[in-house]
Structure formats: C-alpha cells, structure tokens
Amino acid sequence: MENLYIEPTEITPRVDFDSKNKKFELSGVSRPEDVVAFYESIIFKIEKYINQLLKNENTIANIKFQLVFDLNYINSASSKYILQILGLFKKIYLKGATVNCTWYYEDLDDQILEDGEDLSDVIKMEFEFLERQ
Secondary structure, X not given: OOOEEEOOOOOOOEEEEEOOOOEEEEEEEEOOOOHHHHHHHHHHHHHHHXXXXXXXXXXXXXXXXXXXXXXXXXXXXXXXXXXXXXXXXXXXXXXXXXXXXEEEEOOOOOHHHHHHHHHHHHHOOOEEEEEOO
C-alpha cells in the first residue's frame, strides 16, 4: 500500500499517512472549503488499507498503529470526517491491534482539547492528550 502525503494550506491540514511505518498524522488547520472533496480521498485510502489488514486477522494483534492529531483549528464539518477516520482505525483496534492516538492542544482553555475529548468519548477510544510546548 502506498503512502499518502498532502501539503498543508491556510485552510487544509497536512496529511501524512505512512502505511509502512503505521502512522497517520493530521496537523495544522482543518476548514477546507469543500470538506467532502478534501477528506473523501483520505478516507478511501485509509479504508482500503484497513480492509487489507482485516483480511489477515491472525496478524492484526501484532500491529501497532500511531495516530497523531496536532490541529490548531477544526471546523464542525472536519470533525465529522476525523470521526470517520477514527472509526476506520477502531476496526483494527477492536480486532486486537494497538492503536495509540495522541491529541495535541495549546492550553487547558483550548477548544481543540475539548474537541479531542469529545471525539474520544464518541469513538470510545483512549487518547493521550499532550499540551504543545
């Protein structure tokens, strides 16, 4: 499976999906004008990858995947797609894979922290919340 890398813009995040090293990172600002067009290709790629992993159920328990979210701003439409991305990784998590999710935020009053807590609650996966230094 090939990797996916998308350069950030003022309104879209940097996307770095490294399938070989089992890491997915989303960073920057996520408020694309066309959220469907931006996220659909990412979700398609991840879904294809996850489905490939699910075909070899006996090796899933050996998988350790790292999710990193280092976002400065997320609009509500982006949150829905981030939830879909998390849901795809939850499929392998439920089959025994280790999926570590790190969520960065600015300070305790940060909306991003609250967004991460909400997503963690909805998806029912533990996140590691780290304050940016």
